[in-house]
Amino acid sequence: MTERKVSLIVSKGGLDDAYPALILGNAARQSGIEASIFFTFYGLDVITQSKVDHLHVNLVGNATSPMPTMVAGLPGMENLAARMMSKRMEDLDLPGPREMLEILEESGVDLYGCELAMKMFDRARDDLVPQVRDVITAGDFFDISEGAQIVFT
Template sequence: MSNTQEPISRVSIICAKGGLDEVYPALILANGARMEGIEATLFFTFFGMKAVMKATYENLKVATVGNSALNLAMPMMKMPVTIPFPTLIGAIPGVSSLSTWMMKREMEELDIPPVGEFLEMISDAGAGIFACKLAMDMFKLTRDDLIPQVEGVLTVGEFYAKSAGASIIFT
């Protein structure tokens, strides 16, 4: 493939949300960058912190309330994608867990690792994983609350300094 544009050599990916479906795009982009030989930094902030907290990273959920695109998951239940997924059904206890379980099963089939294993893989691939200082303060977290793959805690300024020359991607 010919490409006259300068190839991307560095990316900084921000993950600011903590739903299972909201964390994966950041993980896939970071890992995919390393697979292409692109330097990658992965920065978790705000509710995205859930993905790097020991207490929560294994239990991220798919939001089934107020998620108007959830009917995309219908084919996983062998139902047509045109069937709507009403928010009221999403609010029934257990539905979010069931949706999460289904999505995880589907991902395992596609060889997409669970969040913890994925973060380990991304870290081993040489990407830097960082957490946001302000989010740490806001959610009353200490370094000990975070998984060991988190390399450090950064202020916004430090994040920008680390992102010098990188394309910044907000997910």
């Protein structure tokens, strides 16, 4: 098999934004493909200790959401939707985001935080989950991704 490599970029911190990238990264490793994930901007929440267990589902401005935007904007709605989705994933025996990150690290997916986003949201290395391999710049990311297919999720 030819050496395949994939780099995923996560720039949003919704549950529905994080999962596809986490699952794709895992699937890549399962198929023998090298994988790395770069968390930038709001995507940084996915690898932030205090946030990873409280990711929400984006309802407002989400054309596919079954809830009318007027209702979706009410306080607590996103929380409710996130809880419902988490429940659904639990039923399907899907691991939560934190466990997914653990699985990814064990599977050999390299997780990177974005340095600029770290400064912007005033986060330190200690605020991130231990599975993060390094905090790098966008330029570093492209160096690491040499020869890889880059996917912006």
